[in-house]
């Protein structure tokens with residue numbers, strides 16, 4: 493009698509693309525499913541952990557402890573890490589489908605939404621993605637330069653990424669020097685002349701997307717005060733109804749914190765973060781670089797919990813030398829697979845990838861590439877568990893392919909294409925070297941920011 497797929501005689505072979513939270517939670521769900529499973533986790537960088545390493549702010553070290561959970565998953569039998577392999581370039585999804593029973597894409601949302609306004613591309617106008625990648629030592633952004641010689645910076649967007657960007661600009665070098673912030677960023681921030689950081693929301697205070705914990709931190713900075721014009725906190729009836737809703741306690745708390753900020757005495761400190769609402773950037777102007785942001789005043793319309801911002805035709809000018817667009821991330825198409833341009837995700841039903849509304853056999857998605865760029869690290873756990881449930885339910889269909897050779901089937905191709913896969917043991921060597929480099933300056937680690945440097949260390 494032939495072996496059943498998912499038994500020791502015929503293990504289920506799955507390629508997971510991406511080593512962020514959704515990739516690791518998918519691996520965990522598969523490894524704990526009770527099936528015999530062999531997983532190859534393919535990651536385009538030599539180093540794992542996605543946005544936990546390159547997104548989470550350096551001064552939020554506690555949140556990075558989740559890496560210990562992922563390390564325990566990586567040590568489970570059946571798991572193997574293959575870093576420095578970019579799917580879609582070093583190996584195609586089609587080739588993975590030949591070597592594995594299933595391919596689960598957990599490749600996140602690495603691009604950003606655009607404002608689509610005049611002047612967006614002027615020097616001095618940056619995306620939060622670039623700035624975050626730069627201060628976190630992501631190899632793609634190490635060579636970026638941010639001109640911090642101006643006194644006023646403007647951030648468009650009021651989500652937690654905007655809060656991270658504002659806080660990093662607001663903190664003193666002393667407040668950051670014992671974090672894992674990239675040394676090149678710390679050096680540039682030491683010379684920063686920024687005094688004022690405007691954080692601009694297109695809707696009102698009740699619709700800001702900050703979580704209260706992150707917002708509260710602006711009241712605890714050493715050399716920076718939060719500031720809000722109290723007049724900006726008056727709520728229209730629908731917004732008042734929103735924060736009175738028992739299910740919307742988070743927004744109520746956020747408005748209370750704003751309210752506290754608006755009445756607190758300003759200290760004689762060198763920096764301030766100004767929160768302002770109901771304004772959208774209409775255009776960015778300047779002679780060869782950002783000099784002014786033209787903001788249009790908005791009014792809210794629509795029912796409570798579903799209000800949108802509409803321009804009023806009134807404009808105000810805000811002089812600034814720096815602009816950060818923090819209006820959300822966006823997925824990147826994977827060669828050979830369908831892509832929904834509107835949402836920036838791979839179309840799917842319950843994690844099964846769809847082409848023209850028909851399920852593509854063998855291909856699954858999880859995390860930000862599946863549902864869009866929302867949710868905290870933990871949100872990805874349930875999301876990945878749901879995708880793995882779909883995959884496991886499809887086992888009878890997947891078993892038709894019979895035996896698959898897994899990583900062995902792609903090893904030769906990778907070698908021919910001069911790709912040197914990095915194992916989890918290799919990552920541990922990089923990790924140890926980063927920790928040793930950091931110890932010299934009292935930091936938890938000093939990241940390698942150049943892929944060549946990482947590979948040279950392993951050679």
Ligand SMILES: Cc1cc2nc3c(=O)[nH]c(=O)nc-3n(C[C@H](O)[C@H](O)[C@H](O)COP(=O)(O)OP(=O)(O)OC[C@H]3O[C@@H](n4cnc5c(N)ncnc54)[C@H](O)[C@@H]3O)c2cc1C
Nearest residue numbers: 510512513514536542543547548579599600859860868869
């Ligand atoms: C700036 C920022 C800060 C955040 N801070 C927090 C926080 O403090 N707390 C919190 O709970 N949540 C935070 N989040 C949210 C959290 O990071 C996300 O929910 C989570 O990382 C999404 O997981 P993911 O696995 O879908 O994507 P990612 O974490 O982005 O992982 C995707 C992985 O896929 C890899 N990849 C991409 N393309 C390919 C390819 N073609 N081939 C191989 N590999 C590929 C990438 O290199 C990456 O490692 C933050 C998000 C951002 C943007």
Ligand SMILES: NC(=O)c1ccc[n+]([C@@H]2O[C@H](COP(=O)([O-])OP(=O)(O)OC[C@H]3O[C@@H](n4cnc5c(N)ncnc54)[C@H](OP(=O)(O)O)[C@@H]3O)[C@@H](O)[C@H]2O)c1
Nearest residue numbers: 649650651652653654694695701818819820821865866867
């Ligand atoms: N510490 C943490 O836990 C942490 C840290 C960072 C990120 N994260 C999580 O990661 C996810 C992504 O965060 P994010 O901040 O990138 O996204 P986000 O929470 O969706 O916030 C995006 C912000 O941009 C605004 N915006 C969107 N399009 C705009 C436009 N065209 N013009 C002006 N403003 C626009 C949104 O306003 P509207 O509301 O009007 O759309 C919103 O204020 C979130 O779930 C977040 O909580 C968590």
